[in-house]
Amino acid sequence: MARWKLLISHPSVPVMLAAVALGFGVLITSGATWHWGFVLLGIGVQMLNEYGLHRFVFHLPPPRRQWAFDLLYQAHYGHHDFPTHPKLFFAPIWVAVPMLLVNLAVVYGIVWLCLPTQALPLTAAIVLVGGVLTFLGYEWFHMTAHLSLRKSRLETYVTQLHNQHHFRDFTKWFHVSPGGEVIDRVMGTAIDRESLKQQQRIDFIRTLGLSPDDPRLIAARNRFSGRYDLSDAEVRRAANT
Secondary structure: OHHHHHHHHOOHHHHHHHHHHHHHHHHHHHOOHHHHHHHHHHHHHHHHHHHHHHHHHHOOOOOOOHHHHHHHHHHHHHHHHOOOOHHHOOOOHHHHHHHHHHHHHHHHHHHHHHOHHHHHHHHHHHHHHHHHHHHHHHHHHHHHHOOOOOOOHHHHHHHHHHHHHHHOOOOOOOOOOOOOHHHHHHHOOOOOHHHHHHOOOOOOHHHOOOOOOOHHHHHHHHHHOOOOOOOHHHHHHHHOO
């Protein structure tokens, strides 16, 4: 129950649940049976989105300008800096909702060009049901991976892989959703067990290679400590890690 409360407390999650409800409504009222099969396509597309956003956007090289660094810190750097703080577990609403709108526009446009009369139900199946449900699953498994509590076998498996990204090599294992490890293997960002045994832990891994006392990090921590419930002691400790 505590996990559900934590999940629902994040601003983007109620919006996404409403999007799923809308998608089901569209499919039930105006969709055909075969439209539901495209939910599976939405799952696969969202897994690719998850990997691409995490690897190529959230892990961009640290910007030199503080305002740009602050955006990336809120989006993801801060989560690596303080991986056990619940308010940093989730994708910010200003990332999640625009991405949803972009996905809706792109998928609707592509489907409309091919099957204009089917654009609405197919977009609902691919984006609102398959894609958003997969995103919510990602949020659940990612949250659970960072909590110390009893976990199912699948949740434990996801946690073990995700911990390698956080505490062994942040350039590997960008997926979180179960099954997404296939994309890491195809893209060459997986770590096999033998390689992991021989690999040294990356320096400054919690700050993605930056010196912990980098002025940009210090400024971002101080600016957002109140928003993310970071104590003064935690901020000082992070700068001296």
